[in-house]
Amino acid sequence: AQSVTQLGSHVSVSEGALVLLRCNYSSSVPPYLFWYVQYPNQGLQLLLKYTSAATLVKGINGFEAEFKKSETSFHLTKPSAHMSDAAEYFCAVSEGTGANNLFFGTGTRLTVIP
């Protein structure tokens, strides 16, 4: 069975500070891993995905994530937070080829303090 745990339902950072959002997964097979962002009253937008190629994945808006098999982690980082980064972030795991196999975490709300 696959599952995702996002540590910290709320994270606050100062503008310009490092953003670190944590995600740990459980999967019985090599997983595909994703980070999505959701702005208020909006759908989800894909930030980046890991599909067994490079373990360090670069995404949009300056975000990146590193797949660490030994730690079963896929933490999301950004060197310098911007006010526009304030949103809800979801980590998701998939064992298959379709979005019907996407299992999402409960989300982390990021607040950026000016």
Next chain:
Amino acid sequence: DTGVSQDPRHKITKRGQNVTFRCDPISEHNRLYWYRQTLGQGPEFLTYFQNEAQLEKSRLLSDRFSAERPKGSFSTLEIQRTEQGDSAMYLCASSLLGGPGNTEAFFGQGTRLTVV
């Protein structure tokens, strides 16, 4: 193409009424998915179509829920005899049928249902 669109964006209904939501996917996408997102939770898979065929239904999809995609284009999700527990954001997504890892699903803005 402007992406996945959903209608209506918001729906308030009385308990016991029926409601229907519509989703228009990205035109060349052959897969269409419905998800439900309750407050403080991540989206949960409900059902999906490949072209007009409904290939999978989650256990979350009770008998009061029915989804269709009659011509392999737009889809509707109907909830009969709504209950307060049905209050949620209903998200539609679409994707191409791709190879392993090609699961990039494009999500619509969702329909927020409130049952009073």
